Amino acid sequence: MIQFQKKYNKLFLNNIRKAIDDYTMIKANDKLAVGLSGGKDSIFLLFCLKLIQLTYIKDFELVGIHIDLGFPMNMQPLKKYCIENDIPLIIEKTNIADVVFHERKEKNPCALCSKLRRGALSRVAKEHHIKKIALGHNSNDVIETLFMNVLKVGKLGTFHPNSYNTKKDLSIIRPMIYIREDLIQSMVDKYNLPVIKNPCPMDKKTTRQDMKNLLIKLENIYPDSQQKILSSLSNYNPKNLWKKAHKK
Numbered sequence: 001m002i003q004f005q006k007k008y009n010k011l012f013l014n015n016i017r018k019a020i021d022d023y024t025m026i027k028a029n030d031k032l033a034v035g036l037s038g039g040k041d042s043i044f045l046l047f048c049l050k051l052i053q054l055t056y057i058k059d060f061e062l063v064g065i066h067i068d069l070g071f072p073m074n075m076q077p078l079k080k081y082c083i084e085n086d087i088p089l090i091i092e093k094t095n096i097a098d099v100v101f102h103e104r105k106e107k108n109p110c111a112l113c114s115k116l117r118r119g120a121l122s123r124v125a126k127e128h129h130i131k132k133i134a135l136g137h138n139s140n141d142v143i144e145t146l147f148m149n150v151l152k153v154g155k156l157g158t159f160h161p162n163s164y165n166t167k168k169d170l171s172i173i174r175p176m177i178y179i180r181e182d183l184i185q186s187m188v189d190k191y192n193l194p195v196i197k198n199p200c201p202m203d204k205k206t207t208r209q210d211m212k213n214l215l216i217k218l219e220n221i222y223p224d225s226q227q228k229i230l231s232s233l234s235n236y237n238p239k240n241l242w243k244k245a246h247k248k
């Protein structure tokens, strides 16, 4: 059973509360679904949001949604964890893995998989009258996406902490933007949170891994670079960004 401990505040919970407040992520009476992949980030997010419900914003509903991509995965530990903590878990079966690897034989399967998975997640949320989904992106993900955009696309920006899709009437929130990946790993190990092995053949072989390595090198030279890059995302003067007279 998830229970609050005072030391959580300093370790991670203050930063979760700060992200929620900085970007008005959760309000009273929200019905909020956590996208659960089976991985460490989303299970830690579930753990944190349950603690937020116990200590901070008490009157919101919390559920988990897992999109089954069609890989063989033993979801039993996750199901058990959700039952023990009184969190309803929705598991939606799909054939996304089959579409990506066999039907379309994608050269870049991650992009298509992520698009189909996001679509399935929104559809299932809608079917259950859920208008807010929380994803387990952490501060490393924020920076890796920024690096990918700048270095591979030539575009400045990363995903937003709280984005609203008017067409779908759906918000996507990311309460772990201030939490480092290495901290998540150590907390998941320490508190024995149920992580399900990912059988995807592309796991950790993506461009994202190159950006991860780049960030590690950067932190060796500038130890507080994560902190500085994160704060620069909301600390800019629009006048210093270039606006061309005509956009080609």
Ligand SMILES: Nc1ncnc2c1ncn2[C@@H]1O[C@H](COP(=O)(O)OP(=O)(O)OP(=O)(O)O)[C@@H](O)[C@H]1O
Residues within 6 Å of the ligand: 034, 035, 036, 037, 038, 039, 040, 041, 042, 043, 065, 066, 067, 068, 069, 117, 121, 134, 135, 136, 137, 141
């Ligand atoms: N199959 C899935 N079903 C539901 N939500 C998912 C699924 N896969 C990913 N997500 C959600 O999207 C987020 C980002 O997905 P991504 O594949 O980048 O995972 P990640 O950063 O490795 O996180 P995790 O450790 O939770 O797998 C996850 O943290 C999770 O909230």
